[in-house]
Amino acid sequence: MSYILPDTAERAQKIIEIVAKKSFGLFKKRAFRKPLNWDSLSPEEQDRIFNEIVISGVTLAALMTESIANESKKKNSEQYFRELSMEIRSAYGNYILSLGAPKKYADMFKTVIDMRAKEYRKDYLVDKKELILKNKRESSAWHMIVAIGGYYHIVRGDEKMADDVRHFKLFRDFIYHLTHSIISAISP
Numbered sequence: 001m002s003y004i005l006p007d008t009a010e011r012a013q014k015i016i017e018i019v020a021k022k023s024f025g026l027f028k029k030r031a032f033r034k035p036l037n038w039d040s041l042s043p044e045e046q047d048r049i050f051n052e053i054v055i056s057g058v059t060l061a062a063l064m065t066e067s068i069a070n071e072s073k074k075k076n077s078e079q080y081f082r083e084l085s086m087e088i089r090s091a092y093g094n095y096i097l098s099l100g101a102p103k104k105y106a107d108m109f110k111t112v113i114d115m116r117a118k119e120y121r122k123d124y125l126v127d128k129k130e131l132i133l134k135n136k137r138e139s140s141a142w143h144m145i146v147a148i149g150g151y152y153h154i155v156r157g158d159e160k161m162a163d164d165v166r167h168f169k170l171f172r173d174f175i176y177h178l179t180h181s182i183i184s185a186i187s188p
Contacts, residue, residue: 008080012087015185016095019057022181026174027053035167036155049154053174054092055109056150059116060175061182062088063142066117068186084186089113116153120145143179147172 026032027050036049062085069081092113093106123145151171155161 008083008087009091011084011185012091013095015061015088015182016058016091018181018185019061019178020054020092020095022174022178023050023053023057026171029170032167032170035161035164051109052150052154055112055116056146056153056175057178058088058092058109058113059120059150060142060146060178061186062113062117063120063146064179064182065186067142089117116149120149123149143175144172147175150175 038046041049065081065085065088069078069085072078072081090110093109096109097103097106120142124141127145147168151168154171161167
């Protein structure tokens with residue numbers, strides 16, 4: 001039995017909308033904002049934190065689909081998931097363009113997403129054996145890499161915040177649940 005794979009641009013758009021909605025949900029949570037001393041942050045810093053949450057989610061989706069392509073046994077599935085990964089990388093930029101953001105911001109997001117993907121691939125290679133043992137599949141291991149890396153970028157290496165286990169767990173749980181939402185959205 002064969003089936004027709006969904007359009008990658010439409011599927012990427014669906015995934016991006018899920019990431020944006022769930023990212024905004026975390027961003028608005030008082031439990032997430034309070035440890036960051038939210039009221040003392042400039043609007044620019046608040047925007048940067050939201051952007052880091054979104055970038056983490058988009059990068060997660062791109063790396064997951066890339067890994068599914070690597071694990072695929074069928075050539076057409078492998079090609080589909082590679083194309084979907086590429087679409088996801090640019091879909092958020094297209095999404096914010098549709099909301100009226102300047103092109104330079106859309107381009108910046110794609111650049112940063114590509115940088116994060118490269119960074120997280122390196123991190124993954126360092127911890128690959130342990131991650132695959134715990135998660136059984138490469139595509140399932142990305143949530144921990146992205147949770148750790150994304151959180152580091154959110155707190156910008158602030159040691160006090162980096163050591164806040166409860167705050168990190170809140171972000172880690174967000175990434176874990178987002179992983180399941182992405183898997184649901186990926187499935188044809």
